[in-house]
Amino acid sequence: MEIKSSRFVTSMSDYRAPAEGFGQIAMCGRSNVGKSSLINCLCRRSKLAKVGAAPGKTRLINFFAVNEGEEPFFLVDLPGYGFAKADKQEIARWGAMMDKYFTSCDSLKGVIHVVDIRHEPTRDDIQMNTFLRQCGIPFVVAVNKADKISRGARQKYLAPILRALQVQPWQTVVFSAEDETGREDMLLQLEKMLRDEN
Template structure:
């Protein structure tokens, strides 16, 4: 799969702001500062379309990115990070409510990428999110990012810890936004879910 064009569409906090064209959507969830924006930028081969920040919790809405590929148009949807955001409990609960409403009810959603730092065992928030996604019977792929920070010989041990913590038999996709490790596998995964259609491009 080749990305021909990518652009930021809009931030959304409710169904009235979601696109209504029915194109497939791939959501990204993960702890604050786990590398979701970097993953998006590497996938679309752009340096700063998805803005990265040293301040956890900066993303406070569903950020929609319109992607034109040689397969079909689709959206990447970056969800607010969970865990470290320095915001009030009320604000966190508000975020959680609209994120869960989106994930549980969004018909065009074809995949949820749960991004986890390969260097660390999944946190309680990671495990809670994974279990919730499983309970909702959503299609999920765990992406173990920042693989360039760990020697290749230790990848197996780290991914095994992630699998045990999540109680998942499926091996995470090993990825690095810095080096491009796992990029082709991620594109192949997306290509399988974004079916070719004779449709107009996203405006």
């Protein structure tokens, strides 16, 4: 698949199906792990999704329409978890938002669960992945920031991540939003999810 066009459509704090009934591929993961950067990398637009936005600010679900007029779909940037300074109220609000999204989004085709190659998955990461599995939502784990680790050492970092999340190599893409490592592979995975083949 190629991404030929992309545009920001809308932000919402409370999920309501967008007017365009496109299939949706959602990004989830810790704050700062590179969800927005991954969208920008796939779309090859450095400023499409806002990168490095301070966690704790207004947390919204952002919708980007891709390939309109052809085989359109939405890339959905979900608010991250695991932000250091979140208070209980904020975490509860995040949980309610995510709950509503995952339970009422009929057109969700799959999720890209973004993790950081340098860190073993946190308890939140494991919970998130378990949730996706329990809901039967197709997912791919994007092991991002691969550019931070030399090629030869990546396998050593990857193994404990796969083990902790209990995912298989074919469910993961070693990725770098910085240098486009894994971009083609990720586009293939997206295509599969959009066609319900995953």
